[in-house]
Amino acid sequence: MLFSNTRVVRIDWGDCDPAGIIFYPRYFEIFDDSTSALFERALGLTKIEMLKTYNFSGFPLVHTQARFMQPTRFGDDVTVESKINFGHRSFEIDHRLSLKGVTCVECAEKRVWVVRQPNGRLKSHPVPEEVLRKFRVI
């Protein structure tokens, strides 16, 4: 089971640092949004609707790694292609960020599906079958 989504993101002035290139933590904001966009496309729900529909608390990151090959600059419209691969209580997403066909950043993240317990703590939980089904259909 593998599903992907592609979107275009503008790098803005305020994303860049005094060297004139993107400040790299902004890439992780872009990847986090790209993960949400992937789910939104598969499920037909925004993240706020997802949280209510499936009664969970998000999918926090447990591991990420990224390789930065080419810098990007304000005014660049970059393409982010994101692919998901589900485990039982977790999933992996690969993001490839490119500019005019040239790969600038590659990122691999692992996230867990969590629910809030009665004591307020977050705990991992199997990804609901209904969620998996929607990804399969597409």
Next chain:
Amino acid sequence: MLFSNTRVVRIDWGDCDPAGIIFYPRYFEIFDDSTSALFERALGLTKIEMLKTYNFSGFPLVHTQARFMQPTRFGDDVTVESKINFGHRSFEIDHRLSLKGVTCVECAEKRVWVVRQPNGRLKSHPVPEEVLRKFRVI
């Protein structure tokens, strides 16, 4: 002389705080991007191209005020309408951010056109006539 631009912006998960609503400094990032988008539309140049073409260093803010009437949440696609009004070395921009027709935030900012002097300091400078002309034409 008055010119406006409208764009749609998605409020993302990472823009929001533990109360579940947007963390208000994110609005100012949106407004800064909206100001750049207005110039990009009028001049047909991205900001990085503008800086080279007109040999200036940006248009830093000297004053801003904002009224927050309704909160917005992740998943909201808000509309930002931005109107510009030029002075000699400065300009004013009014931003109206709305959701489904309801105004959520109103912001009025004043910015100055600056160039970098030989000593490295930024100094205000008249907005180039060519820039003003492009706004007039539209």
Next chain:
Amino acid sequence: MLFSNTRVVRIDWGDCDPAGIIFYPRYFEIFDDSTSALFERALGLTKIEMLKTYNFSGFPLVHTQARFMQPTRFGDDVTVESKINFGHRSFEIDHRLSLKGVTCVECAEKRVWVVRQPNGRLKSHPVPEEVLRKFRVI
């Protein structure tokens, strides 16, 4: 009733933009933190402890205005002095951000004390008498 707090904040590389000066939305992050720091000092509680102790949902901004007089740069250790003035369901905070005694930014914000209603919406609520008392004592 007026109470103030002063703290020192480092302007970091990632706070600055390609012009080499601070990207102004970062100032509002600094001011938001300064408001929390003022409450923390008066109440002896961090914000997360405050939310539990007084059973409210935060103090969202309803209005802010700021004047930017001098830019700041990465490596600058700026001083933020914050003064509060309470109303019934709201309060005003004035922030003055300075570098080596020179005022760089002045900001005036108005916030409301809100609680979450059974339907999940946020609603304004009188600032608890106990909170006011702690500010008076100091």
Next chain:
Amino acid sequence: MLFSNTRVVRIDWGDCDPAGIIFYPRYFEIFDDSTSALFERALGLTKIEMLKTYNFSGFPLVHTQARFMQPTRFGDDVTVESKINFGHRSFEIDHRLSLKGVTCVECAEKRVWVVRQPNGRLKSHPVPEEVLRKFRVI
């Protein structure tokens, strides 16, 4: 040659997301600042002074990986311990972020020393001997 620095960082309200825990890209802002702080301590120069003194353009990231073991929340004062290990044109930094002695995040980053060429592009360059010497002395 190995040198370390430790600092304490407050997790703020605006660093956290609707799940009430830190939005993970904020960790990378903290690690970037921690890298600067390490250099500042070794060289006795802020980053802006370093850029002038050694005539370079920064040390952009080429690779990072992070493991997130425990979430942190607003009000947490976390400790970041950063250790550096120099190569020829690059260096590696390990960051360990902990709360009350418990490791929350481990991050390993690789960065390159870059200078701006006459054509405006950034290019890797050997870390100056004087910089290495200052780290050795400490």
